[in-house]
Amino acid sequence: MSQNTFKNKLKEGSSPKGRSGKTIFSWMEEKLDVKKILGEGVPVQLVPPVGFVALLALIYIYSNLRAENKIREIEKAKQAVADIRADVTTLEADYMKSSMQSEVSKRVAAFELYELNQPPVKLEIPKK
Known part of the structure; x- marks a missing residue:
């Protein structure tokens, strides 16, 4: 047989x-x-120290990128908190205004309920 x-x-x-x-x-x-x-x-003999320095450089770059991303996330969260705080302040002010007696009387005027101009009268029932 022949050889391949x-x-x-x-x-x-x-x-x-x-x-x-x-x-x-x-x-x-x-x-x-x-x-x-x-x-x-x-x-x-230079390969291990150079490899170690390269590894440290990669770790340094990775940690800096991660820190910058975290700072961006924190800034976005701060902005969201500021927006929500402004919304809450506005809602609280609207609620306080709507609960004033003059505002309540304006809203119930549609149901033909009006504010009393005289003080309430105390009814007394004689005891037997």
Whole structure:
């Protein structure tokens, strides 16, 4: 039985899936010229401290964004409380005005009930 072999369908100088041979990493390496900065490779002993600093930076950014969102929520809540407080004050003033004797007499005039102009009379029933 013969052995399985793979055919090389790529032409020389081309890359898989029709790409031009450059990846984003090779482009970054070309543009940033990492070899001038770091030499031939990245020093392995620098990876943990740099990773830790990057993690701290991400935590700092996350906490700042979260704090700003909370501040916006608090400001919205303060505005809502101020609006409700104004509504309550208006309703209380309307209620106090509507419960005045002159306002009540105006409303019951439609039912032909009028305010007395003389003091009430006390009726006394003699005991037997």
